[in-house]
Amino acid sequence: MPVDGALAALPVEEAAPARRFYAWPGKRNYEGSYWFATTGRHVAHESLLEADYLMAADHGPAVVAVSSQPLIFLWPRRTTTGGRWHVPDFFVRLADGSGRLIDVRTPARVAGGEVQFAFTRQACQWAYEVFTGIPEPFRANLRWVSGFRHPRHSPSPGVAAALVEAFTPGTSMAAGLRRAARLFGSRAGGDGMSAVSGNLLHMLYRHRLRTDLNVPLTMSTHVEAEPAMAVAL
Template sequence: MTAHVEGPASAEDFEIEYVDTAGVRRRGPLSALWSVRFEVVRPERRFPSFRGQGNWCGWYWSATCGGHVGYESWLERDHLMLLDFDPLVTAVASQPFQVSWPGPDGKRVRHTPDFFVRRADGTALVVDVRPDERIEPRDAMKFAATAAACGLVGWDFVRVGAPEAVLMENVRWLAGYRHPRVHRPQVADRLVEAFGEGASLLAGARRVGDQIAVLPVLFHLLWQRVLAVDLHAGLLSASTRVGLGEVREGGGDAVASAVSASG
């Protein structure tokens, strides 16, 4: 959903406010601050928690970042999980900054995007999370203005809604095995060998050893994309076909972004 923006045409007209790694609040024009490493800043605002709250805030431990990243809804958490699963993403910050611009009435319009993403090639992506059915005209205007601001400094912008259900269920399952402590190098090597020509999930695991010990390592390799399945085809099961992935530990790949795949 897009909206026409009547407003700033220059990065000088957009103002950015953020909290740096030392906890100091900074402010200035986008033209001067666009090079800040927003992927490592502190959240621009606190995550509220109160009785009767309609949304669920929390902290997600990101394998990509090696630490916790905040979210303000289950939907934001899901997209944060997809970003964590995306091999092209190297860092994510939540509520990274507030962007503002002069509105038609002369008052400044303010908006805080949900995530700032740094990719492996150094490019940046700003993400807003909002379902289609919850976008009011003023929301659409803010998203369009934020997209325009991002375009002025070479950042990408995307507004995402509900991800594809089967993909999301599978990624949630694999995320339970994302922590490096799950990895067992000798078992991992044998799994890569077992699935070299492709095999069903459970049959391949059983070739390696006791499935209770092997399956967590298998799911970890799927999370890392060392092994691969079609996460859109159906829910993971014993008969799911598993093969070698395009990612190897320490390397990159050309897999499409999980944010794009989520629609």
């Protein structure tokens, strides 16, 4: 039975974890924290698969905030074959104000959790998703560009303008980088190649430039400016 609708209005994205994260020698899961560029905060995770989810959510333009293990569902007695309680892995707040609960499971563990997933979906006041992984080569590409998500890789206005101009119209990554380096170098009075490479990957991660991350990234990959960025010039 769904819980009180007032829950949907709570800022769950600001919640602290509802339980502690324990580690012990020989534990199979890898615990850690992921620096979530969208909010500038570290978010705890209990496995590399959960870290993959955070990486994908951080890249997703619709996600504006996330919290880890933000609440606990307590099920009525004798209603589930498993435990009487469940802690979803993540809550994300979306740009339109709506929310989404996330459970992260390997494909092999999905079948065993179907009853629990159904209870969670019925009870929660938000959309609900069971995340099972990121397909390749999207995952490999996203891992590459996510390494440049930190603001230290954010381009200055001059470099950003040079990159947008270099990839308008779209061209290969190699050709665009050369053109951006020439443009920026001529404006800054120096060689701009070393400055623009990391900035390019940062702009791809933050959707200021775009390419198809579902195919392997190479220096021949076609990259273009987002229309809004090109118009802004």
